[in-house]
Each structure stands twice: as C-alpha cells, then as structure tokens.
Amino acid sequence: MRRPELAALLAGAAGVLCFAPFDLFWLAPLPWLALFALWRQAPDARRAALVGFLFGLGFFLAGVSWIYVSLSVFGGMPWWLAGPATLLFCTAMALYPTLAGWLFKRWQPAGFWRQALWFAVLIAAADWLRGWLFTGFPWLAIGYTQAPPSPLAGFAPLIGVYGLSLLLALSAALLLRWRVGLPVLALLLATGFGLRQLEWTQPVGEPVSVALLQGNIPQDMKFNPDNFVRTLLRYRDMIAAHPARLTILPETALPAFLDRLPPEYLDELSTLARQHGGDIVVGTLTGNPETGYYNSAVSLGSAPQQTYSKQHLVPFGEFIPAGFAWFMAQANIPMSAFSAGPSRPAALSVAGQLVAFNICYEDVFGEEIIRTLPQAGMLANLSNTAWFGRSLAQPQHLQIARMRSAETGRPSLRATNTGMTAIIDARGDVVSALAPFETAVLTGEVRAYQGSTPYIAWGNLGFLVLLLAGAGAAQIRRAASAAGSPAPGADARP
Incomplete structure (x- = not known):
C-alpha cells in the first residue's frame, strides 16, 4: 500500500474520534483536511477514488464495528459469516466517499477556493445521499460531530445535520491554507455561537x-x-x-x-x-x-x-x-x-x-x-x-x-x-x-x-439550496478558468 493510501485509511479511522463517546468535535476538521490534501495531490480520478475508498473503509470499520456484535454475539451468526458480512457492509458504505473522490478529481476546478468549495459540496452530498439511498444509513454523517456543545450546533435549527457536514468540510479544506482557513473557521464558530443564543421555540x-x-x-x-x-x-x-x-x-x-x-x-x-x-x-x-x-x-x-x-x-x-x-x-x-x-x-x-x-x-x-x-x-x-x-x-x-x-x-x-x-x-x-x-x-x-425552527419548516431544503449554490460556484467557468490555469491537481501548495 502506498503512503497516500495508508494515510487515507488511518485518517478515516481517526475520524471516529470526533464522534461520541470521544466527543473531540474540535478535532473534526483534521481528518477531512487530510482527505482534501490527498485528493488534491492524487494524479488522476482513479487514484482519488481509491483514496476515498480507503478513507471510508477505515472510517466505517472503526465507527460501526458494532454491526459485527449484533450479527455474531447476539444474532448467533457464525464468525466466519458475520465478519465478512460486516466488512461487506463497510465496503458498501465506503463507496460514497469513493464516488466523491472520483468526482472531485474528474471535475476539479482551478483555484484553491473553488477546490475547497467543491470538496465540501461532495462530502456533504455523500452524507445526504447515504441518508436515503437504499432506505438510508445516515449514521456517522460528519455533521453529528458538531452536536452540542460545539458552537457550530447553532446552525442546526437552520440547515440541519447535513448543513453542518457542509460547513465542517469547507472549514477543513480551507485550513490547508491556515491564513485563510483560520479566520473563516473563527467566523463560523462565532456565528454559530451567536445563533446558539437565539430562542427559536x-x-x-x-x-x-x-x-x-x-x-x-x-x-x-x-x-x-x-x-x-x-x-x-x-x-x-x-x-x-x-x-x-x-x-x-x-x-x-x-x-x-x-x-x-x-x-x-x-x-x-x-x-x-x-x-x-x-x-x-x-x-x-x-x-x-x-x-x-x-x-x-x-x-x-x-x-x-x-x-x-x-x-x-x-x-x-x-x-x-x-x-x-x-x-x-x-x-x-x-x-x-x-x-x-x-x-x-x-x-x-x-x-x-x-x-x-x-x-x-x-x-x-x-x-x-x-x-x-x-x-x-x-x-x-x-x-x-x-x-x-x-x-x-x-x-x-x-x-x-x-x-x-x-x-x-x-x-x-x-x-x-x-x-x-x-x-x-x-x-x-x-x-x-x-x-x-x-x-x-x-x-x-x-x-x-x-x-x-427553520428546519421544522423546510427540512433539508435549506441545505440543498446551499449545496446547489456551492456546486454552481465551484464549477462556474471551470473550463474557462482551466484554460489559463495549471492543470487540475497542479496547484497543490499548502
């Protein structure tokens, strides 16, 4: 396994530390920052897809290992069938970041800001898609890392957990250039803290x-x-x-x-x-x-x-x-x-x-x-x-x-x-x-x-509007920008 692929696997597994019971919500940008950096450096869409797959595999194997417990320990299924079944399930869940990685590199825009926005759109879209496709498995959507007491929880009554996934992924990507990312993250945290003070109900x-x-x-x-x-x-x-x-x-x-x-x-x-x-x-x-x-x-x-x-x-x-x-x-x-x-x-x-x-x-x-x-x-x-x-x-x-x-x-x-x-x-x-x-x-x-709350009134509609707006902003004039810019992936400076 190459070094980038191993890094993706370990970063995905580390992402589980951001959820309960560890509750390291402040750590949440770092695993997805690593994923963003690895996708930017990937030489082509196939390699980016592989990185996404290994990140997702590490993430779900660490995060939902309790599926094996339910099948084997309490469901009575033999270990030699429960183990592969759990691995197969986690592999299926890893296909969502696999697709996101392929799409990121296939249509990677020129310019750091657009790349960061495109990354956030794809990560949040993968969470949302996983939440309803084939009856849905939205467990471990990354927005859950920002449940209270995180200041970003102030955005939950407006855009729900998938909106938080979008904000978190955007913050993570922007931190690759910390002089840009830190002020943006500070602004989001301050805004979220202010929203937490509002009494919607x-x-x-x-x-x-x-x-x-x-x-x-x-x-x-x-x-x-x-x-x-x-x-x-x-x-x-x-x-x-x-x-x-x-x-x-x-x-x-x-x-x-x-x-x-x-x-x-x-x-x-x-x-x-x-x-x-x-x-x-x-x-x-x-x-x-x-x-x-x-x-x-x-x-x-x-x-x-x-x-x-x-x-x-x-x-x-x-x-x-x-x-x-x-x-x-x-x-x-x-x-x-x-x-x-x-x-x-x-x-x-x-x-x-x-x-x-x-x-x-x-x-x-x-x-x-x-x-x-x-x-x-x-x-x-x-x-x-x-x-x-x-x-x-x-x-x-x-x-x-x-x-x-x-x-x-x-x-x-x-x-x-x-x-x-x-x-x-x-x-x-x-x-x-x-x-x-x-x-x-x-x-x-x-x-x-x-x-x-706005979320009661509109559900995920507010999030989807943000998602589409973000996708449009990331991809607008992509071809024209690419004509006068380095090839996708060339701008990989931290």
Whole structure:
C-alpha cells in the first residue's frame, strides 16, 4: 500500500474520534483536511477514488464495528459469516466517499477556493445521499460531530445535520491554507455561537413529571419464554416505585404481542397511570397475519389507548430484503419480518401533551422526525440497543438524539433497555442520563415547547439550496478558468 493510501485509511479511522463517546468535535476538521490534501495531490480520478475508498473503509470499520456484535454475539451468526458480512457492509458504505473522490478529481476546478468549495459540496452530498439511498444509513454523517456543545450546533435549527457536514468540510479544506482557513473557521464558530443564543421555540404549559425505564434485560434473555413473567414483573415494580404523569418503557419492553399479554397485567398498568392522572407508553408488538406485524409504542392510562407503529424499518433487523432469506437463516434474530407503520404518523396525546414518538433507528432521519411538528411539544424515542453490547452504538445514538433536539427546538425523552436513557433539553444538551447496563429509572420534569425552527419548516431544503449554490460556484467557468490555469491537481501548495 502506498503512503497516500495508508494515510487515507488511518485518517478515516481517526475520524471516529470526533464522534461520541470521544466527543473531540474540535478535532473534526483534521481528518477531512487530510482527505482534501490527498485528493488534491492524487494524479488522476482513479487514484482519488481509491483514496476515498480507503478513507471510508477505515472510517466505517472503526465507527460501526458494532454491526459485527449484533450479527455474531447476539444474532448467533457464525464468525466466519458475520465478519465478512460486516466488512461487506463497510465496503458498501465506503463507496460514497469513493464516488466523491472520483468526482472531485474528474471535475476539479482551478483555484484553491473553488477546490475547497467543491470538496465540501461532495462530502456533504455523500452524507445526504447515504441518508436515503437504499432506505438510508445516515449514521456517522460528519455533521453529528458538531452536536452540542460545539458552537457550530447553532446552525442546526437552520440547515440541519447535513448543513453542518457542509460547513465542517469547507472549514477543513480551507485550513490547508491556515491564513485563510483560520479566520473563516473563527467566523463560523462565532456565528454559530451567536445563533446558539437565539430562542427559536418557547416553553409552554407546566412541567410534566416523567419516568424513563431502563430495564437492562439481557438480549439473550429478552425473548426467552422462561424469563417472560420476570420481565413483566420487573417493569411493573419499576413503574409502581417511580410514579409520574408520563412513564415510557423501552422498545419491545413487553416482549409479546399486545393481544397476548395478560389482560389483568395491562389493567394494572393502566390503573397505576390513572392514579397520577397520566399515561404509560410501552414498547410492544402489535398486528396479526392479515394486517401485518408492527414494532409499536402503545399508551395505557388516562387518555384513550393510542398506538404508534415504527414506519422506517431496519434492513435485515426488521425486514428481509428480497433475495436475502438465506442470509438471515444463518442468524437468530427474532421478529425480523415487520410491516411498516403509517408514513404520516400522528403525535400521541399523553399526559396532557402531544408527543412525537419514534422507535430506535428512526431518529436518525431528521426529515421524518419533523412530520409531526410543530404540533408536538416534545420528542420521545424508545430503543433497545442491547443488540450492540458495550460498543460505540449507544453513545453515538445519544449524540444523534441531541442533534434532533437542536434541529427542532424540542426536548427529547429516551427510554432504552440498556442505554443511553436520557432527558435532552430543547437546545440539544443532556439534562440527565442513566449509566448504561444498569437497571434504573430516570425521573425528571420536562416542559413542552411550541414554535418552529427553520428546519421544522423546510427540512433539508435549506441545505440543498446551499449545496446547489456551492456546486454552481465551484464549477462556474471551470473550463474557462482551466484554460489559463495549471492543470487540475497542479496547484497543490499548502
């Protein structure tokens, strides 16, 4: 392996340090600065594509290694199949920076400023494309490195996480010439800090007491029939010991179909909720062979029973893509054939509040979260990340949730099986959180918020306008500029 290719692989792996749990957000420009320098120095588009591929491979192998944990340790897949499957997935994700590298060199503009802008456009476009193509995998979009407390988080309510990817990549590229890059980065940080002081949304009504349950049920015991009654009793006792107006249990906390749960047990939970004039939202399974099976959140208590069913399903985890039944036969993943819930879900009216619920992986998709806003006053996520063990997945997921709050100006409630159970304020800061892999209840008081951020109103449209404007500015008169300038790649001075 040549020195540039090795540097790309190592720089990609180092990029993971900028995300949770390491949270070195201030380091984030450096790995992408290295990628920009390597692309500029590449002699042709093929070599730039190879550099992009190795950067992406190092990045995803280091960042989403928990996929192997879910397949092998908890999914029961033999290591000799889980290992190659994880490598194949990371290889597929690395194709996005591969394409970006090829495009950068194929249409590399003349002039440092245009090259930096073209680089930023391609990096941000790759993040955005990865977020929706083939159902989407937006995990580790580089904008997440700038979740609060980064000053750049001030831009989140305007242009969302992909807009932050654009700003970060531009800053990184400009730092190649530090006399130019440092003032630009300082200006962006100062502007972001100023935007963080704006109140896009306002609290409304009285605080509501909440209890978020972390049952800490081991994944290998979760669907074990011998552990079923013990699981139900654990959650019942936790609810009784921590009364609140709004109590939320994790995803599939009650590991059975709703109509197969003991009616007296559900009546007991409803009674506990009504004693405090509130509601309990439980993660469970709903549906039947005729209508399909759903991963759902169901309310019990003072309000009429309501159901939210997960609508953005995880490939292989919750549905089997066509032609891959043989692959899933090698794993022991229960309930991997769900149907998608309504694509335009309604917020649930619980504990006197309108709450926008989502389940597990769904809060990675910012434009889907805003479908029930601005009507809903808070966000709530039910997750079971026990599938990923003691890996990077849980802190990374909490960082994603913080970004959703920063984008929408809404507090977030996260009830998880093994972590990270947390209360996040409307600015995206963690108010309180439970230690992972402990059986505990997080209690607190949360106020709903009203109003709308630009991101709620426009979603990713603001980012896409910036992206197209940046692409146009980078490529305008490219051919004419190239006629009187050095060939692409020749201007590689730092």
